[in-house]
Amino acid sequence: MALKIEKPYDILSEEEIKHIVYVSKALAANDWRILESIMNRLQNNFFEEIRNKYTLLTEDDIHIILLLRIGFSHKEISRLCGILPASLRKRRYRLKKKMDVECNSITDFIQNLYMKKESECNVL
Numbered sequence: 035m036a037l038k039i040e041k042p043y044d045i046l047s048e049e050e051i052k053h054i055v056y057v058s059k060a061l062a063a064n065d066w067r068i069l070e071s072i073m074n075r076l077q078n079n080f081f082e083e084i085r086n087k088y089t090l091l092t093e094d095d096i097h098i099i100l101l102l103r104i105g106f107s108h109k110e111i112s113r114l115c116g117i118l119p120a121s122l123r124k125r126r127y128r129l130k131k132k133m134d135v136e137c138n139s140i141t142d143f144i145q146n147l148y149m150k151k152e153s154e155c156n157v158l
Contacts, residue, residue, distance in 0.1 A: 048076055052104050061114060066097055073100060083148055090132045098125055102144045 051072055055061070061069070070081050084091065084099060091099070094115070101111045108126075112119045126140045137143050 048073075048104065051076075052106070055101070055104065055106075055114065056110065058114070060116065061097075066093070066100070069100060070096070073103065077103070078148070080148060088133050091129075095125070095129055095132065098122070098129065099144055102141050105145070108141075 051069065055069065058065070074081050080103065081096065081100065084096065097115060098111060101114060106114070108119060108122055112122045115122070117125070130137070130140050130143075133140075133143075135143055
């Protein structure tokens with residue numbers, strides 16, 4: 035089932051994007067590309083920066099980062115990615131390793147990454 039986006043991409047807000055993704059049952063490869071493109075526009079090429087800086091990240095890693103960045107809960111991310119919550123915990127742990135980050139919350143790190151607000155996490 036493709037994303038149902040009724041407005042032009044360039045006028046969507048982050049809350050509208052979150053709602054569109056939330057009501058989706060599953061996201062196809064093209065849906066992920068559209069979401070990444072929209073989020074790049076809204077957040078100063080955030081995902082381009084992530085891809086350039088953290089070259090070890092897989093597409094699945096990028097998907098999880100996208101959902102964390104939008105503000106989805108771990109339960110919602112598990113549902114959208116079709117994985118168990120325990121699998122998501124392991125993936126978040128592996129994200130910290132791939133990104134070489136030392137902090138209590140990879141979610142907080144991602145949400146604060148490339149923002150003016152300083153993160154409490156350290157990049158090793």
